[in-house]
Amino acid sequence: MAYDLEEQEQIASLKAWWDKYGNATTWVLIAALASYSGWTYWKYHQRNEATQASALYEELQSAVEAKDNAKVLRAAGDMEAKFGGTAYAPMAALVAAKSAFEANDLKSAKAQLQWAADHGAEEFKAVAKIRLAGVLLDEKAYPEALKALEGDVPAQFAGAVADRKGDILAAQNKLAEARTAYQAALAATDKKNPGRQLIQMKLEAIGGTVPADKGAA
Secondary structure: OHHHHHHHHHHHHHHHHHHHHHHHHHHHHHHHHHHHHHHHHHHHHHHHHHHHHHHHHHHHHHHHHOOOHHHHHHHHHHHHHHOOOOOHHHHHHHHHHHHHHHOOOHHHHHHHHHHHHHHOOHHHHHHHHHHHHHHHHHOOOHHHHHHHOOOOOOHHHHHHHHHHHHHHHHHOOOHHHHHHHHHHHHHHOOOOOOHHHHHHHHHHHOOOOOOOOOOOO
C-alpha cells in the first residue's frame, strides 16, 4: 500500500509538472528537432549540390576540349542558374569567357566575366575584372575598361590591376598617368615575379624610369 501511495504521488507530481511546463517543453523539443532536421538537410543539400556542380563542370571542360563554344556557354549558364552559390560557378564563368573570346564571341566573353566579377569570391572577382578590362581595352572602350577595374582587390592582384590600368592609360596617350600606374604595378609586384620585366619594358617605352632597387649597394 505504501508503494501504491508513493507511486500515486509521483504520478500526481508528474501531472502537475506537465500541466505547468509540458506545453513549453514540447515546443522546445519540436524546435530542436526541426533545427537538427534543417541542419541535416542543409548539409545533405550542400553535398548533393556540389556533386551535381562538379559533374556539370566536367561536362563544360569536355565541351572546351571539343572547342564547342555554344555547349560551353550553355553549361556555364546552367551552372550559374542552378549552382551559382558554389565555387564551380565563377570558375565555369572564367572558362566560358576564355572559350567565347577564342571563338571571337566578345559579347558572351564580357557577360561571363561580368558575372564572375559580380558573384565570385574575391580572387575570382579580381581575375574577372582584369580580364574584362583587357577585352574592353581591345575594343578601345577605355572608360569602361577603367571602370571595370574599380573597387578593392586582394593584395596579390594589386600589381596586375595597376599594370592593366597602365595599359589602358597608355592606349589613350595619357603617358604621365600611365607611368604612375606602371610604377605602382612594379611596387606591388614581387621582384621574383617574371612579369616584372614586361612592366619595366612598358614603363621605359613611354619614357618612365624604373625605380632603383633599394636593396642594391
